[in-house]
Amino acid sequence: MSTVLPSHAPARGGRPPLDVEALRRGFPILARKIHGHPLVYLDNAATTQKPESVIEAVADMYRRSYGNIHRGVHTLSVEATDAYDQAREKVRAFVNAAETREIVFVRGTTEAINLVAQTFGRQRVGEGDEVVVTALEHHSNIVPWQLLCDEKKARLKVLPIDRTGEVRVEELERLLTPRSRVVSIAHVSNALGTLVPVRRIVEIAHARGVPVLVDGAQAVPRLAVDVRELGCDFYAFSAHKMYGSTGVGVLYGRAELLDAMPPYQGGGDMISSVTFEKTTWNVLPYKFEAGTPNIAGTIGLGAAIDYLAKIGIENVTAHEKDLLDYATPLLTALPGLNVIGTAREKIGVLSFTLDGIHPHDIGTVLDQEGIAIRTGHHCAQPVMEFFGIPATARASLALYNTRADIDALVEGVRKVQRMFR
Amino acid sequence: MGELRDLYQEVILDHSKGPRNFGELAGANRRAEGYNPLCGDRETVFVRLEDDVLKEVGFRGAGCAISTASASMMTESLKGKTRAEAEALFERFRDLITGQDRENKPGAPELGKLAVFSGVREFPVRIKCATLPWHTLKAALAGEDRTVSTELTEGPKAESGGA
Numbered sequence: 001m002s003t004v005l006p007s008h009a010p011a012r013g014g015r016p017p018l019d020v021e022a023l024r025r026g027f028p029i030l031a032r033k034i035h036g037h038p039l040v041y042l043d044n045a046a047t048t049q050k051p052e053s054v055i056e057a058v059a060d061m062y063r064r065s066y067g068n069i070h071r072g073v074h075t076l077s078v079e080a081t082d083a084y085d086q087a088r089e090k091v092r093a094f095v096n097a098a099e100t101r102e103i104v105f106v107r108g109t110t111e112a113i114n115l116v117a118q119t120f121g122r123q124r125v126g127e128g129d130e131v132v133v134t135a136l137e138h139h140s141n142i143v144p145w146q147l148l149c150d151e152k153k154a155r156l157k158v159l160p161i162d163r164t165g166e167v168r169v170e171e172l173e174r175l176l177t178p179r180s181r182v183v184s185i186a187h188v189s190n191a192l193g194t195l196v197p198v199r200r201i202v203e204i205a206h207a208r209g210v211p212v213l214v215d216g217a218q219a220v221p222r223l224a225v226d227v228r229e230l231g232c233d234f235y236a237f238s239a240h241k242m243y244g245s246t247g248v249g250v251l252y253g254r255a256e257l258l259d260a261m262p263p264y265q266g267g268g269d270m271i272s273s274v275t276f277e278k279t280t281w282n283v284l285p286y287k288f289e290a291g292t293p294n295i296a297g298t299i300g301l302g303a304a305i306d307y308l309a310k311i312g313i314e315n316v317t318a319h320e321k322d323l324l325d326y327a328t329p330l331l332t333a334l335p336g337l338n339v340i341g342t343a344r345e346k347i348g349v350l351s352f353t354l355d356g357i358h359p360h361d362i363g364t365v366l367d368q369e370g371i372a373i374r375t376g377h378h379c380a381q382p383v384m385e386f387f388g389i390p391a392t393a394r395a396s397l398a399l400y401n402t403r404a405d406i407d408a409l410v411e412g413v414r415k416v417q418r419m420f421r
Numbered sequence: 422m423g424e425l426r427d428l429y430q431e432v433i434l435d436h437s438k439g440p441r442n443f444g445e446l447a448g449a450n451r452r453a454e455g456y457n458p459l460c461g462d463r464e465t466v467f468v469r470l471e472d473d474v475l476k477e478v479g480f481r482g483a484g485c486a487i488s489t490a491s492a493s494m495m496t497e498s499l500k501g502k503t504r505a506e507a508e509a510l511f512e513r514f515r516d517l518i519t520g521q522d523r524e525n526k527p528g529a530p531e532l533g534k535l536a537v538f539s540g541v542r543e544f545p546v547r548i549k550c551a552t553l554p555w556h557t558l559k560a561a562l563a564g565e566d567r568t569v570s571t572e573l574t575e576g577p578k579a580e581s582g583g584a
Contacts, residue, residue, distance in 0.1 A: 361485050
């Protein structure tokens with residue numbers, strides 16, 4: 001008798017565990033030395049490095065198949081269009097959207113959120129209405145809504161977090177009112193690593209008829225994301241944080257909502273007919289894709305999805321969890337080190353401070369050891385304010401990180417402490 | 422990039438751990454707040470200015486080793502200087518850490534102890550840490566009641582995105 005395993009569990013005796021050493025050889029930049037040391041790249045929440053297959057896909061596009069899309073009858077245009085359309089289908093399958101027309105290509109997560117705020121938001125939010133975000137958002141999921149609220153004389157409300165960095169979901173019921181028009185939340189916090197219970201938030205918001213946008217920038221490289229299972233109305237993410245190209249992002253939106261929204265920008269490709277009297281919008285998703293897009297970058301995103309699919313995103317989840325479980329006690333054991341963000345459900349990110357040592361000094365010393373981490377407020381100043389600190393040092397993980405990387409980090413932090421003792 | 426020890430010289434570490442003239446300055450008649458959005462650091466500089474002479478200079482705030490040491494050593498080196506002398510010293514200091522002082526400009530003031538900051542030039546992202554207190558001082562002397570930001574000054578741009 002056979003047992004059916006849930007799709008996210010590695011099949012027994014099936015898929016081999018992640019062969020990280022082999023994977024690392026596929027990332028050319030990991031062979032680099034920085035200040036004479038092998039590169040230890042732990043700034044993956046800012047951006048990930050690119051595998052050969054993504055670099056090749058982008059280069060190959062320019063070398064062999066480059067032309068503008070949806071324009072010409074010539075071979076190159078047709079090939080480019082095919083490749084571009086295939087990338088959209090890959091994205092659809094990757095997040096399990098119902099239809100490819102629900103996948104809108106944008107420049108990144110930031111543009112995706114701005115698009116929703118400026119179209120859906122401007123249409124639906126009026127004076128005295130409310131937009132709800134959480135206290136752990138990245139600036140890019142705060143400022144677009146502030147711009148909207150300023151324009152419409154609406155109110156931005158904040159769902160609080162607790163001292164561990166968990167969102168206090170139980171407060172949401174009270175926070176939502178009949179004036180709430182949209183809830184916009186991160187899936188994974190870039191500053192703390194908190195995994196936000198998106199499904200529960202969607203359920204609560206939907207029970208009140210309030211749509212939900214999810215900022216998935218930190219989630220898609222680490223977790224299997226199923227937009228229909230989450231039940232969200234919009235889902236935004238960036239290619240460059242998931243091993244793909246910069247300058248490409250995705251907005252998933254339920255077709256019914258996208259259909260009802262006005263265009264974001266005017267230009268080529270987003271229209272079906274133009275006269276000086278009247279212009280008719282193109283169908284989804286093209287209505288939201290004015291101008292020539294980042295064609296090669298989008299092909300690169302498709303290659304990144306292929307790459308992740310081949311490895312199995314569930315293996316990446318397990319690998320990063322293993323590394324976080326390995327790193328957390330090692331770092332916590334260092335006297336004077338404080339981990340910022342200790343949510344029970346946490347992934348990919350390890351933020352910390354050192355008593356008496358500024359994160360910038362930590363970053364400079366580690367860089368001399370070839371260790372790349374991020375120091376600063378991580379574009380989440382309200383989070384820093386909540387914890388009463390100006391900044392943190394943040395190590396963030398990717399599928400190519402190893403326990404040796406963590407050991408180097410721990411040794412580097414020891415060196416920092418010796419230096420500033 | 423240079424050696425760490427050139428950046429974090431003993432004198433700098435000493436001042437960062439035990440900053441001089443630290444805390445609100447009693448009798449100050451000039452003050453300004455400085456802000457570095459790259460790290461979120463804030464620093465307040467206080468001056469007691471009499472007859473165009475900086476009688477006393479103090480500062481308050483939490484910053485990195487470079488900005489704390491720079492503020493501490495700035496307060497020491499400015500005591501008793503005229504406003505013009507203070508501004509000339511800042512010019513010289515800025516030239517030092519941005520690597521523009523290779524040939525001595527005639528009439529430039531002596532840097533004295535401040536010369537230990539020469540290692541900063543090899544760490545361009547840290548230039549703003551060293552100049553933050555000086556910009557703040559300048560704002561205080563100008564009597565500007567505002568927050569000065571390092572983003573309006575020299576060096577590479579600070580973060581504004583990238584999560």
